[in-house]
Amino acid sequence: MRSVYLLLIAFFLLSIGWYCRVDQPQSEQTFQNLEEGVGYVGMQTCRSCHDNIHQTFIHTGMGQSFGKATLQKTAAHFGPDALVYDEALDFYYYPFFRDSNMYVLEFRLEGSDTVHQRIEQIDYIIGSGHHTNSHLINQNGYFYQAPITYYTQEERWDLAPGFDQGANLRFSRYLSSECITCHNYFPEPVIGSINKYASMPTGIECERCHGPGEIHVREKLAGNMVDTSQFADYTIVNPKRLPRDLQMDLCQRCHLQGLAILEPGKTFYDFRPGMALTEVMNVYLARYSDSHERFIMASQADRIRLSQCFKESEMTCITCHNPHQSVREFDQTAQFNKACQSCHDTNCSAAFAERQAENNNCIHCHMPPSASIDIPHINITDHYISRDNIRGQKKEGAQNQGPPKFLGLQALTKKNPTPLDMATAYLALYEKYVPAEIMLDSARYYINRADREQQATFPALVQYYYLREAYDSITLLKLPSTPLDAWTDYRIGEAFYQQGDAPQALKFFNQACDLQALNLEFLEKRGLAEALVNKPEEAKETFQLVLSENPNRPIAHCNLGYLLVVSGDLEGAARHYQKAIALDPDYEQALLNMAALRLQQNRKPEALKLLDRVLKKNPANQQASAARELILR
Known part of the structure; x- marks a missing residue:
């Protein structure tokens, strides 16, 4: 009888266990x-x-995350x-619509x-309009962020986030795969580039959270249905x-902002729902003494x-x-x-x-x-749920605690990061956000x-010396036997x-x-080196390739102009110098080169005006001062 009783108890407990697991996640x-x-x-x-x-879904923040720049999409107000x-x-900066197209005018005044x-021209709007609309420029498939943002709340x-306090990159902040793979459905990247895309979707889609649907569609079309109220459809x-943990990884792929460091051989396209985030990347976040009170915008997963x-x-x-x-x-x-009252009573x-x-x-x-400490003019829901986090409540000592x-x-995602993991994260923090000495020391x-x-340690060591500008230390390093990545090759070349x-x-x-054939920064440096080793025709071809990909590259125009001067094509050189200056009116080397050309053409007043522009912007420019003094003798 006792054995029967124990058997019944065991069966009862097993039944309870089975019943409790019916609605639980299945792995x-x-x-x-x-x-x-x-x-x-x-x-x-x-x-x-x-x-x-x-x-x-198409009315959610994700569904509205990205779209063509139209009057229907924008949340902004326009006018004087x-x-x-x-x-x-x-x-x-002045944004406006003309003939259904959006533009931004950049201009400078001297008096009137x-x-x-x-x-x-603005081609796309990024952001649902709940907090912001930022703006993207498509230059022959190369995508860049415009310098202004509309803050809807x-x-x-105002200036776009990160463009203030002298950090305005104007029209040159490129749209990386790290950014676009969170703000949008997956675009089709052009191999060999860092910001060129063959196609650009218009909003986050279903498969970002559900994974690729090919098998699912095939099975349903074949009539293989699953009662998902009872069973999982795998x-x-x-x-x-x-x-x-995998639910959280799915959301925090984009809602855990920080330093996202890819695992070797991985890209930002590789994560799929159902994977552990650590298979593709790990996320690190700088902690400060006030981090419990101040935080960045996409920090929901960290705060919760x-x-x-x-x-x-x-x-x-x-x-x-x-x-x-x-x-x-x-x-x-x-x-x-x-949801709150499922754990807390209503009292x-x-x-x-x-x-x-x-x-x-x-x-x-x-x-x-x-x-948010990284996006101005917005208010977001703080996902740190706390009795002490009451709205309007003053934190003890918060007013006079200093910097x-x-x-x-x-x-945030890896329990035991290796020393190399931490070194890589500190180098990224220095290079992207906080160029303080303590980061390099760490x-x-x-x-x-x-x-x-x-x-695997070699690229980090090269990057460390590169950021230190200790170029001699890089050139003395013994190269590993395995091929290097593109950025390590570039940094060694720069050294x-x-x-x-x-x-x-x-x-x-x-x-x-060879590894990034359409990285325009790499190509511009290659062109400079080709010119220095007396390969002017190869250098011309390199700069012409850059400009065929993106005609709005001031450096390529300036250097091609110089090569044309050397070859005797002064008018061609002038056109490229003028284009470089039109794109960047503060580009000192282009202004100096144009001044030298005008001096060579015996157009001294024009040369003096150009040199005065350089000195107005940078009185310490010795080359401009010396040239001006030479002209006025």
Whole structure:
């Protein structure tokens, strides 16, 4: 009898276990569309069966994330007030529509005279308009960010994020695969370039979160249906079927902003829903003494992980969020509150009047709107859920604590990063965001603890010396036996170039260009080295190749102009110098070269004007001062 009783108990417990797992994520079987080579089918194919979902999804932030620059897409206001001034560089920007096309005018004034103007057509708008509209320029397939952004919450134009305080890159900030693969569905990259795309979609699509749909579509067309209310359909990823860690990895592929460091051999196109993020990349974030209070915009996954709610439950992003519905078009207050009340009772400690003022909305108090430290003029929901994070509450000591102290880089996705991992992350932090000495010191600390014999350490060491401008240290390094990556070749080439060894520089620039044949920066440096080793025709061909790819490259125009002067084509040279100056009115070398040409043509007044422009912008330019003095003798 006792054995029968124990058997019944065991069966009962087994039944409870089975019952509790019915609606839990299932990971025993692998989703078939994780296999390499499974093709993408596009949102219109998905729509043929899931039109009701499509109709709501296209109105979400993701569905509206990217589009052609039209009056229908833009959230901005236009007119006389849509004027932005960059005080540091002395440029004005004015966006406008003409004949249904969007443009931005860059100009400079001296008194009432316009002394410079450049117009660029805006081809795409990036951003749903919930917080911002930023703008992209397509130059023969090469994509660049325009220097102004519309901030919808404050209804104002201003410089684009990161373009202020003298850091205005004007029309030269290229759109990398890291950026576009989060802000949009996958474009088709042109092999050998860093920002040229053969095609550009217009918004995030279904397969970004569900993975490629080829197998799923094939099976459904063959009549192989699955009752997804009872079972998982393993032909395509349904995020709710993923284990918690993989659910979070799917969302934090784009909602865990920081330093994204790719694993060797991986690209930003390689992550698929259902994979561990660490298979493709790891994310690092700089921590400061005030990081608990101040944070960057796309930090939702980092902030939620700080919350006790996250630590003490199995919640994920989709506990609260329905990715198919817009938070702006559907009032999701009840849904959000229900998620809170699934763990917390409805007896709130706040006074009745306070709760009534917030319509009993848990989110308004415990996840208050906050500014972002990397994007101006916006407020975002702070995903750090906390009793202490009440809206309007003053943090103890926050007012007089002085500048925040840098505490170090934290690996957010990898529990035990190697010394080489940390070195690579510190080098990226220095190069991209925080060019402070402590970052290079930290990188060197970790390089010294990495395996110096390991060939993977070599690129980090080269990058470290390159950022230190210790070019002689690079040229003395022993090369590894395996081929180098393009950027390491380029940095070694630059080291030899700076040391005056043009033949060796050309060797490494050629190797870099072999790996990235359409990296225009690499090509421009190769052209310089070709000119220095007395290969003027090869140099001309290189600069002409650059300009055939993108005619708006001031460096290529300036250097081609110089080669034409040497070959005796003064008029051709003048055209290229003038184009370089029209593109960049502060390009000192182009102004100096044009002044030398005018002096050679005995047009001294024009030469003096050009030299005066250089000295007005840079009084310390000795070459301009000496040339001016020579003319006035």
